[in-house]
Amino acid sequence: MRRLFSRALFVVVVLCSAQAYADEKDSQGTTDAFSALLSMPQAQPEGDGEWQVFAPEDFKATDEAGLIEYLSHQNADMQQVAFHGTLLQHAVRANMKDVAMWLISQGADPLATVAGFSRDPDSLGLAIYMGHWSIVDALLALPVYQQLSGQQRTDRYLVQNPAALDELLARHFAAPTGKLGSCMLNYELERGAVQQALEVDSRQLPAPGELDRYGNCQSVQPAEDQSVRGSFKTVDLAAWKKLDSQMQLPIFGYLLQTLASADDVKALFASDLRRPEQSEELTELLLPWMVARPRTLNGIDPAPLPFDARKALAEHLPTTILNHWLADSNHLYNWLAIAASGSVEEFSWALALVPDEILTAESASAAQAGLQGVRSIEQRLMIWSALLQRRALRLDVQRVPQLLYAVPISLWAELFKHGYRIENTLATERTENSNHPDEIRDWLVRPVAELQQSWPLMTEQVPDLANNIIEKLIRPFGRKPFTCTNNSDSPQALQIASLNTLIQLGAVVHPLSFPKACVLNTAPHVYAQLLALGVVAPVADVASAARFVFEPVKCNFLPSDGWLKSLLAPGEEEDSRQLHFETVQLLDVPESDNCAMVVSGFWDMVGSADNDDFIGGYERMNPCFERLEVTESRMERNGAIEALRFDGGASAGLLGLRDTQEGTRYYLAYRESGDRCSGGLAPHLLAWTKSAPYYLKEVSAYAPVAQALQAQCDLQGDLSACLGAVDNSRDGNSTTWDAPQDVEGFIYRTFTVQRDDYLGAIQSFDLVKLYHWGQNPVPPKWILAAIDAISHASLPVPEKRRRIAWLFKNPAQLKVALEKRESDDVILDLADWLPRKDWRPLITALHVESTPSNIEPWSTLASEAQSNNDPKAACQFLTVAGLPCH
Structure with missing residues (x-):
């Protein structure tokens, strides 16, 4: 580093996965405090995640008392954040009560929230969430929590741990009311917790159907474990009646989810609990339970009610209403799919209630349902026997799924009688859509x-x-x-x-x-x-071992403005993916002395898929996202660049070959290694089409020319020895200008005329040329070179400011340039002469919402600004670095 500022005043420490924190007190003390606390065994993250934090050399404590003694000498900043939490929050997470209370006595703020964690809890909410009740009791004794009423405590903290209602009520929290009370009632009923349900203040509860499952109750989520769900008990009817008398609307609708048998249904309907007076209202309550328990509050589909209970509930539905409901394809599918996952008796009962006209109209949904949840061949045989006995089933309609894999062969004749047809894929060349079912x-x-x-x-x-x-x-x-x-x-x-x-x-x-x-x-x-x-023919022995020879590229490349613009054009965006072209190579093209270009890139997922959170720590997931290679051939015609995509990768490089027997030129794509998510690509031949517009096309492995090449060379082996060629792959040692190159490096080395014109226009402040460059994309390295040139130019500061202001006009291009690793020294040099008021465009362009990968040079600039008593500028620089600003 060619510049060193007074960094003792401001040090940035990066721990593990680039999680940084700044310190206004003793930064080394803060670093050591976090390292000591997070190195304790009880402070390790849950699950498979980890934080690679090592205890300071002088830290030897093994208990909370020893940790407190060590922390008392560090003068640490209590408000700093590392690994998503403050020292206090990590102490609460680790159930270190003594450490937590000592930190509060030293100025740690218990009301600070864990940003980004579920429902942003403060220290009390976090302790309730974790079930650390000794810490909860200690925190509740603090004045900041003593001033809250019981109802305020419930409204604010019950959502952190709904299952702990008893614990909270014992600590003088109030019973939940309103929509929160309705959510809690649903929660307790699903758990079969009768007494807890009675503790809910149910006088003003909305009906269950009025709850917004994806909003109001999102924070109170019933258990997904079916074994903990409660069931209806007749001995609880007196308790339910007591609760029913307190409610504005009947509890009847809430109890449907607890039914487990036909006897439960009979007892519920025989009870004197209030129920909807109108048959339409009763029907609306019952229908959702005919397919499954309604989707839980967290959007998870739980197990359906038992067959006996659903069958008994159906007896309370008018046939006309049930038929109208089954006419909906989604309802019919759910109705039959749930039955198919049960017994044959259940499926036969469910199917018998479907009228012929509905079955004919929704045959595709019925067929889909017959594929769901079937666990054995015997069960599959009986289910499809029942379906195929219904002559109303039509399998020659659209959206019918593929059935041969699921339907036993003994039923195929009946399957075909119902109109089912097999797609003939015998002649299909399956290269573009290999995942299509066959x-x-x-x-x-x-x-x-x-x-x-x-x-x-x-x-x-x-x-x-x-x-x-x-x-x-x-x-x-x-x-x-x-x-x-x-x-x-x-x-x-x-x-x-x-x-x-x-x-x-x-x-x-x-x-x-x-x-x-x-x-x-x-x-x-x-x-x-x-x-x-006799199913394969013997491979012919090719006599001429030198039929294919290496032929280097001979074309001329004219680095025009059009070519430059095409290479700098932003990649396509699609959903959560973005296309990035990474490599470029020049090729000869028929009927032209000028080069064509092949660019290769990939669709990359936007954002990281790794897990990194306050509770679970950092865990590298390495998901197999769809990283499809995209390859284009590009040619210049009449000043315009025409691009055509083609199959077959070329990112590893193309080797030019001449077929001496036919005189045709081919390109051999080097083998591309796979990874855990991809099998890679084998070497393959490419050739230009025989007539314009020319584009590269993959040659079939079964073509005679491909057979001949394989006979001459082991395509998995040393191609250089076989063809007399220099390794022209991306990983090879070729120094020829037409070898595959990184796009950014190719631009910098090749478009020197345009680069000199751009830099000259900046230096001379030629407004005509600058207008031209302002209308076109500029390579990031050129922008950095221009900024650096201005910083070192022998110009008055006002002239430098004019030029810098023009460079700062395009925030998007400026951001890309300044995020390059080479930008650190360029930015630091600006600090020598550029007034702070001129930094606003740069600050705006680099605004980030999370910590960037490199903190420099912003931490250095912030340190210098603090030394110069300019806290506003220091705060701006800290913001760019993704660091807290106090």
Whole structure:
């Protein structure tokens, strides 16, 4: 670092995952205080998360008394935040009562909230949430909490731990009322907690249907564990009647969720509890329970009421109303799906209540329901037997799911009689949408006995099955054309038995071309059997070992403004993904001396998916988000850049080849390594289309030219030795200008004329040229170079300010430039001459809502501003760094 300020006045400490905190007292003392507290065993985060915090060398304590003794010498800032909490909040989380109360005596604020944590609790709310009742009692004795009434305590803190109502009432909290009371009543009833339900002040409770499940009750969430849910008991009727007498509306609707049997339903309806007087109102209460318990307050679908209870409730519904309700596709689906997950008796009962006209109109929903929750072949057989006995079921309509995998083969004949059809995917080249369901593919992996049993039905449904099924089995499907990249996606021994069976059943054998890569990656005995059966043709031995030779790029590249603009254009955004192009390579293109360009990039998820919170600590999740590669070929025509996307990755680099036999030029895409989320890409050939508009297209692995290349070279091996080429991949050692390069580096090295023009316009303040550059994107490194040049220019300060003001006009471009690692010294140099009032655009551009990855140089600037008695400027710099400002 070429500049050092008086950083003793202001030190930024970064702990673990770039979680930083600043200190106005003794910053080292604050650092050591956090390190000591968080190194204690009881202060470790819950679950699998961790904070890699190490105890200070001089900290040897093993209990709270020793920790307090150590903290008393640190002069730590009690309001600072590290790992999402203050020292006090971490002490409360760790159930360190003595430490917590000592910290409060030293100035820690118990009312400070844990930002970003559920419902932003203060110290009392956090202690209630954690169930640390000794700390709760100690905090309640403080004047700041003593001044709250019992009702204020309940309204503010009950939501932190609804299950602890008894504990809170014992500490003179008031019974919950209003909407909170309704939520609590629902909560206690779902737990079957009769006495706790009676403790709710129920005089002014809204009806259960009036609660906003996604708003008012979001903070009071019933248990998801079905084992803790309560059930209706007739012995509690007296208690329910007492509660009912206190309520403005009947408790009847609340009790429906506790019913567990037909006897419960009978007892509830026989009781003298109030219920809705109008049949329509009663129907509205009962209908939701016919499919499941209504969605819980946290949006989780719990288990449905037991079959006997639902069957008994249905007896209280008029048939006309039930039929009208079942006519809704969602209701019908839920009705049958829940029954399908139960017994056959339950499904038969539910299906019998569906009229023919509704079943015909909603056959797709009924078929979907028949696939849900079925746990055994026997159950599946009985459920689909019941469905297929209904002639009203129509399976030749839209939205019918694929059924062969779920319906037993013994029922396929009936399935086809109801109109079900198999999609013929025999001739489908599955390269673009490999995840599309394929019933023929799934059928092929069935046991031999099932293939024999279903062959007559399959050939009847798919007339050309016998003529094409061998190719469907042998050729890897659902993958890219360049196949057999390893043993796992090459033909396996298990397929030989299926091949023999299919041939015996009448499948026609056509010798198939077999890429050399498949030969190399197929077990020798398997390949020998494939040859013996005649299903693959022998790989021809290519005599000319030098048919394909390396050919370097010979085109001319003119770094025009159009090319520059196309490389700087922002990537597409789609939902939570953003497209970033990372590499660029230049290629020869037919009928032109000028180069074409290939750019490659990926869709990246916006934001981090790692877990990092106050309770669980930091946990690296490494999710397998969809990181699809996007590759474009770009050409300049009449000053405009035309871009076309093509299949097959090119981010690892392309190697130019000449086919000396045909005279055609090809490009070999280097192998791309996979990771835990992707299998990568095998080497594959690309070629320009034969006529304009030209674009790159992947060559099938089964094309003769691809076969010949595989015969000449081991595409998984050393291509340089085989083709006499320098390794032109991104990871290779090529120094040629047309090798794949990082986009940003390519721009900086190639567009020197434009860069000099831009920097010259800034230096001379040429308004005509500056207007031109103001209308176009500018590379981030050029902006940094311009700022640096102004700082070191021999110009009066007013002239420097004019130029800097122009550079600060585009906040988006300025932000990207100043977030580069190279920007630290550039920003620090501005502090030598740029007045503080001119920093506002820069501060605005770099405003962040969370701690950035690099705190410098903002902490240094804040330190300098504090030294110069400029607290306002210091606060601005701290804000940019994502640090607290007091």
